[in-house]
Amino acid sequence: MLDFSLSDEQRIFRDSVRSFIDKEIIPLETQVLRNEREGRPGLERGQLRDLQLKAKSAGLWGFTTPKEYGGAGLGAIMNSLxxxxxxxxxxPFRFGGYGDNILFSGTDSQKQQYLIPTINGERASCFAITESGAGSDASAIRTRAVRDGDHWIINGEKTFISGGNEADFVIVFAVTDPSRGGSGGITCFLVDRGMGWRSQPIATMGEASLASLVFEDVRVPSSNIVGELGWGFQLAMKWISSGLYEVPSLLVGSSERLLEMAIQHSKKRVSMGHPIAQYQAVQWQIADSHVEIEAVKYLTLLAAWQVDSGHDARHTSSIAKLMGSITADKVVDRVMQIHGGIGYTKELPIERWYRELRMYRIQDGTDEIQRRTIARNLFKGHARLGGIGV
Incomplete structure (x- = not known):
């Protein structure tokens, strides 16, 4: 018998997170919109840190971080919720107490210098593999690292790097052995900003903080290599795939909030003598949105369950990510349509969400890459039709 209900622990946890978001974060939306429209960050780093510490005092800290590093070790389902x-x-808020999973593969010295301070919120990192000619094909990166005694000299440029403008150090991938070709010969380095790389903001249609990172003869000690020399691509794929379920989880929340706005507006907005909620054209948009959101929600929770159960969640995560990004894009478009002209203005945050949600059909694996992955898994027998769960 299948049981899709949340346990008491999961329900209490979800309600605690919801209460914090409702009381501490959502009231900041007006301020964030004003800041962004004035060209300032939605939240300053100090303000974000204060909110994270307030959440920590409420027991909301490091949901997936192992307890030995001060986290809660709650697992993927809890994190998805x-x-x-x-x-x-x-x-632009996220709970504190995390470090990129790649940092857990570091040496004891690297963990002390990079992992622990990142978990504690004392340092900020970014993940840099994408380049102008190596987006979906991450194995085509051209950034080079050349050995010079006990150091490596890195030259190249990374682009569309989330958090690159704020990061104190970067987890960067560079080719160290071009003779191996493709994904071979790529190595992962930890590079402090003080070692010489610089960031440049990239203006986008949304409010995401993206950057290009420039490396010109940046000198990095061999002790800053993460994992084995030439095996960085495997670490990168581990980083990309492990938390993919988080993206559709976020999109479910955004879509549900937007749908709530559409439902409330359609009840109040009167046209031709009736609330527009009474018109079939509006009802069908509401119904279709709800159906699609629910489908994404259960796909996403299935992927999270697979992670917690030790199963390979990559295929289900790709399905959830593809469907989640497409669904969010459709839902925000319908919500804007239901609101009419007022939805198109900056008086409401719908246009802001409209610009932000479109990003997810590109970021963290484009729609096309997810479809390619799903199809290849089916053709190669890595996934099969007719299964339930795993």
Missing amino acids: ACIERGRTFV
């Missing part, structure tokens, strides 16, 4: 709640607001 938290991401759904966090997705209900566009305020």
Whole structure:
């Protein structure tokens, strides 16, 4: 018998996260919109840190971080539930207590210098593999690292790097052995900003903080290599795939919040003598949105369950990510249509969400890459039709 209900622990946790988001984060939306429209960050780093510490005092800290590093070690399902709640607001907030999973593969010295301070919120990192000619094909990167005694000299440029403008150090991937070709010969380095790389903001149609990172003869000690020399691509794929379920989780939360706005507006907005909620054209948009959101929600929770159960969640995560990004894009478009002209103005945050959600059909694996992955898994027998769960 299948049981899709949340346990008491999961329900209490979700409600705690929801309460924090409702009381501490959503009230900041007006301020964030004003800041962004004036060309300032939605939240300053100090303000974000204060909110994270307030959440920590409420027991909301490091949901997936192992307990030995000060986290809660709650697992993927709990994290997915938290991401759904966090997705209900566009305020650029995330709970604290995390470090990129690649950092857990570091040496004891690297963990002390990079992992622990990142978990504690004392340092900020970014992940840099994407280049102008190596987006979906990450194995085509051209950034080079050349050995010079006990150091490596890195030259190249990374682009569309989330958090690159704020990061204190970067987890960067460079070719160290071009003779191996493709994904071979790529190595992962930890590079402090003080070692000489610089960031440049990239203006986008949304409010995401993206950057290009420039490396010109940046000198990095061999002790800053993460994992084995020439095996960085495997670490990168581990980073990309492990938390893919988080993206559709966030999109479920955003879509549900937007749909709530559409339902409330359609009840109040009167046209030709009736609330527009009484018109079939509006009802069908509401119904279609709800059906699609629910489908994404259960696909996403299935992927999270697979992660927690030790199963390979990559195929299900790709399905959830593809469907989640397409669904969010359709839902925000319908919500804007239901609101009419007022939805198109900056008086409401719908246009802001409209610009932000479009990004997810490109970021973290484009729609086309997800379809390619899903199809290849089916053709090669890595996934099969007719299965349930795993």
